[in-house]
Amino acid sequence: xxxxxxxxxxxxxxxxxxxxxxxxxxxxxxxxxxxxxxxxxxxxxxxxxxxxxxxxxxxxxxxxxxxxxxxxxxxxxxxxxxxxxxxxxxxxxxxxxxxxxxxxxx
Numbered sequence: 725x726x727x728x729x730x731x732x733x734x735x736x737x738x739x740x741x742x743x744x745x746x747x748x749x750x751x752x753x754x755x756x757x758x759x760x761x762x763x764x765x766x767x768x769x770x771x772x773x774x775x776x777x778x779x780x781x782x783x784x785x786x787x788x789x790x791x792x793x794x795x796x797x798x799x800x801x802x803x804x805x806x807x808x809x810x811x812x813x814x815x816x817x818x819x820x821x822x823x824x825x826x827x828x829x830x
Contacts, residue, residue, distance in 0.1 A: 764812055
């Protein structure tokens with residue numbers, strides 16, 4: 725759950741183009757994460773590419789992804805979205821406690 729939340733909060737939405745621009749997207753995403761105070765542990769690559777549609781915005785998981793963004797998704801309808809995945813430290817959820825303790829004894 726924690727990794728999923730971190731993943732959602734570190735999603736950087738970039739418009740795509742050719743391969744050279746993907747590298748630029750990664751640079752921009754890195755700088756953005758650093759400016760937010762996150763320490764990048766690793767870059768996991770491109771997680772997904774898709775064309776954003778109104779229908780996608782009404783379905784999981786896209787409804788959740790876009791519900792967390794500050795940007796209006798309407799500006800990106802019909803555009804290709806590239807999701808770059810980073811693992812970060814110094815995120816507010818690093819110290820989050822769900823309150824539910826599970827004792828797994830294997």
